[in-house]
Structures are given as C-alpha cells and as structure tokens.
Amino acid sequence: MGLLSNKVDRSQIKAGDHIYTWRAIYSYSHHGIYVGGSKVVHFTREQDTSSSMATSLDSSIGSVCQTFPDCGFRLPNSGVVLSCLDCFLAKGHLYCFEYGVTPSVFLAKVRGGTCTTATSDLPETVIHRAMHLLQNGFGNYDVFQNNCEDFAMYCKTGLLILDTKSAMGRSGQAASIIGAPLAALLSSSLKLLMPGPVGVATAAAGMYCMSRYATDIGVRTDVIKVAVEDMAVNLNWEDPCR
Ligand SMILES: [Zn+2]
Structure with a gap:
C-alpha cells in the first residue's frame, strides 16, 4: 500500500x-x-x-x-x-x-x-x-x-457516536463535505491577514486536514464501544415512539 x-x-x-x-x-x-x-x-x-x-x-x-x-x-x-x-x-x-x-x-x-x-x-x-x-x-x-x-x-x-443529532458523521465522506465549505469560509476571512495566495491556500488546506482529523473516530472523545447485539438498544431502534 x-x-x-x-x-x-x-x-x-x-x-x-x-x-x-x-x-x-x-x-x-x-x-x-x-x-x-x-x-x-x-x-x-x-x-x-x-x-x-x-x-x-x-x-x-x-x-x-x-x-x-x-x-x-x-x-x-x-x-x-x-x-x-x-x-x-x-x-x-x-x-x-x-x-x-x-x-x-x-x-x-x-x-x-x-x-x-x-x-x-x-x-x-x-x-x-x-x-x-x-x-x-x-x-x-x-x-x-x-x-x-x-x-x-x-x-x-465497534465504535459509535451516539449523538445522532450531531451534524458531523464520523466518516471521511461526511468530513469532506463539512471540511470543504469550512476551509473556503476560513480562507476568505484569512485573506485580509495573509500576504499572498500561497498563504491562503496553505491555511485552507491546513484547516481542511484538521477538520478531518477532528472528526476521525480514532481521536473523537464522544464515541463509545457498542457490542453489536446492543445496537438496537443503544440507538432506540426498537422504540416505536421515536
Ligand atoms: Zn454478485
């Protein structure tokens, strides 16, 4: 690889x-x-x-x-x-x-x-x-x-993020979607401070990477290990009122 x-x-x-x-x-x-x-x-x-x-x-x-x-x-x-x-x-x-x-x-x-x-x-x-x-x-x-x-x-x-209302999924696909607009937003606000286009691009790329890293399940603190047999219980899938 x-x-x-x-x-x-x-x-x-x-x-x-x-x-x-x-x-x-x-x-x-x-x-x-x-x-x-x-x-x-x-x-x-x-x-x-x-x-x-x-x-x-x-x-x-x-x-x-x-x-x-x-x-x-x-x-x-x-x-x-x-x-x-x-x-x-x-x-x-x-x-x-x-x-x-x-x-x-x-x-x-x-x-x-x-x-x-x-x-x-x-x-x-x-x-x-x-x-x-x-x-x-x-x-x-x-x-x-x-x-x-x-x-x-x-x-x-076996890791799950139990806050299902969170806007951030734990996967890279979700992080990519969130990360790109975030990076764009930050780069536009940083343009005033940055001397040239290289600096802006670097800052944007850096923010993008860090936002990815922050959503990786390996570093998140809001994930818990759930046994597969307990999935339905933990996520209330069997709750008819939900
Ligand atoms: Zn087949």
Missing part, C-alpha cells in the same frame, strides 16, 4: 478487511466488509429508489448476479446487503481502508475516507458484527446519517 493510494489486488484482501471502491468517476466511494468466500457485506440506501443518486448509480443492487444465487441477499427493510465481490466492485478498482494509521499519515492522505487512526478489532469480531447486522439491519440510513462507510467502520472498531 502506498502513502497516497490504498489500491490493492484481490489476492491481498483477507476476511474482515474493510474494502471500498470509487463509484461514478470518483465522486463517491462505496464501502463494505469483506467476509471471505468472495462475499462482501455492505450498507446501502434501501427504500428511496426514486431520488437517491446512490441507489441509481449502485449497480450492485437490484441486478441479477450470474455467479452467486445468494448475491444481493438482504432482509426486507434492511439496507445491509450481502454481495459478491464482483457485484460490489461493479468493475471498479479495489481499495483497502487502513486502520491504526499515525496522525501524520492520516493528515498526509489526499482525500478523506481512506484511513483512520482508530484500530481494528480482530477479523472474527469484525465478521461477526457484519453478519449480525446483515441479519438485524443497521438502522435508518437517513435518520442516523449512517452511510456505507459508517457501517464498515462500526464493524471494524
């Missing part, structure tokens, strides 16, 4: 790895947990089929798989899907999400959503969480601001 790219070969991934691929000409990444046997457990938007760009672009969903009869398995009303590796990748390249990176490596990465300073649990634990959530769901995608990356990160670390 290089510093700036986590691209890997199929032979390099192991069961329990957090893998991802870039979709739609690099506009967003799709993440999942490789559970072995050419199978990936991943999280998608499931109900919103008309307006969701993610669904319409996600060719792994709804297509008939020629290789595995159980490819595309999901419970009714659950966004957690089992797909074969081919359908998950949809001809995209395969990348492996890195865990336990140092803060300097984390900040050196060009894009958010490729690594975290949080450490991964044992592969068996990761696979157990993924398979449990396949059978029990992962909550409502929109309400919890969960996305496929949050799902994979939870499986890897």
Whole structure:
C-alpha cells in the first residue's frame, strides 16, 4: 500500500478487511466488509429508489448476479446487503481502508475516507458484527446519517457516536463535505491577514486536514464501544415512539 493510494489486488484482501471502491468517476466511494468466500457485506440506501443518486448509480443492487444465487441477499427493510465481490466492485478498482494509521499519515492522505487512526478489532469480531447486522439491519440510513462507510467502520472498531443529532458523521465522506465549505469560509476571512495566495491556500488546506482529523473516530472523545447485539438498544431502534 502506498502513502497516497490504498489500491490493492484481490489476492491481498483477507476476511474482515474493510474494502471500498470509487463509484461514478470518483465522486463517491462505496464501502463494505469483506467476509471471505468472495462475499462482501455492505450498507446501502434501501427504500428511496426514486431520488437517491446512490441507489441509481449502485449497480450492485437490484441486478441479477450470474455467479452467486445468494448475491444481493438482504432482509426486507434492511439496507445491509450481502454481495459478491464482483457485484460490489461493479468493475471498479479495489481499495483497502487502513486502520491504526499515525496522525501524520492520516493528515498526509489526499482525500478523506481512506484511513483512520482508530484500530481494528480482530477479523472474527469484525465478521461477526457484519453478519449480525446483515441479519438485524443497521438502522435508518437517513435518520442516523449512517452511510456505507459508517457501517464498515462500526464493524471494524465497534465504535459509535451516539449523538445522532450531531451534524458531523464520523466518516471521511461526511468530513469532506463539512471540511470543504469550512476551509473556503476560513480562507476568505484569512485573506485580509495573509500576504499572498500561497498563504491562503496553505491555511485552507491546513484547516481542511484538521477538520478531518477532528472528526476521525480514532481521536473523537464522544464515541463509545457498542457490542453489536446492543445496537438496537443503544440507538432506540426498537422504540416505536421515536
Ligand atoms: Zn454478485
């Protein structure tokens, strides 16, 4: 794995790895947990089929798989899907999400959503969480601001941010969305103080990196470890009044 790219070969991934691929000409990444046997457990938007760009672009969903009869398995009303590796990748390249990176490596990465300073649990634990959530769901995608990356990160670390009203998701994709306007805002206000365009760009890039770092689950203080069996209880998914 290089510093700036986590691209890997199929032979390099192991069961329990957090893998991802870039979709739609690099506009967003799709993440999942490789559970072995050419199978990936991943999280998608499931109900919103008309307006969701993610669904319409996600060719792994709804297509008939020629290789595995159980490819595309999901419970009714659950966004957690089992797909074969081919359908998950949809001809995209395969990348492996890195865990336990140092803060300097984390900040050196060009894009958010490729690594975290949080450490991964044992592969068996990761696979157990993924398979449990396949059978029990992962909550409502929109309400919890969960996305496929949050799902994979939870499986890897068991870490959840319980303040569901927070505007910041824990994943790099959310951080990128928040970070860019923040950096733009700061750079415009810093223009008065900065002597030249280089200084402005550096300050903006610095703020962008730090905002990413501040939202990384490895350094956040508002995350807790939640056993997969306790997910529904902790997130009140079974509360009918919510
Ligand atoms: Zn398939």
